[in-house]
Amino acid sequence: MRGIPSTENLLALVEGDIEDVEGVLKITKIRLRYRFKLPPGAREKAERALAVYAEKCPAYQTVKNCIDVSWSADMEEA
Numbered sequence: 009m010r011g012i013p014s015t016e017n018l019l020a021l022v023e024g025d026i027e028d029v030e031g032v033l034k035i036t037k038i039r040l041r042y043r044f045k046l047p048p049g050a051r052e053k054a055e056r057a058l059a060v061y062a063e064k065c066p067a068y069q070t071v072k073n074c075i076d077v078s079w080s081a082d083m084e085e086a
Contacts, residue, residue, distance in 0.1 A: 019043040024075075038071075040079040045086040054083055 025037040046054055058081055062068045068077060 014044065017044050035075055037076045038078075040077070042079065042081040043084075044081070045084050048085055051083060051085060054081070 019042070021041040021043070023039050024035050026033055027036045028034075029036065042058075044054075058079070062072075062077075071077065
């Protein structure tokens with residue numbers, strides 16, 4: 009992600025809701041919480057990347073009109 013190492017550094021905690029929608033069980037919500045460490049001085053760059061990544065994310069683009077998806081990030085400068 010924009011020059012910030014993610015291999016062995018990025019953890020995503022994911023939870024979702026499954027609801028009965030007109031007699032059919034469907035995934036209706038997904039919540040992602042990312043955790044990663046940043047190099048010193050990289051917080052602003054990481055925040056910009058998180059603000060726009062959904063535009064380029066194939067998974068989000070596939071489900072965005074079907075499932076309510078939200079995300080947050082816990083960033084720690086290493």
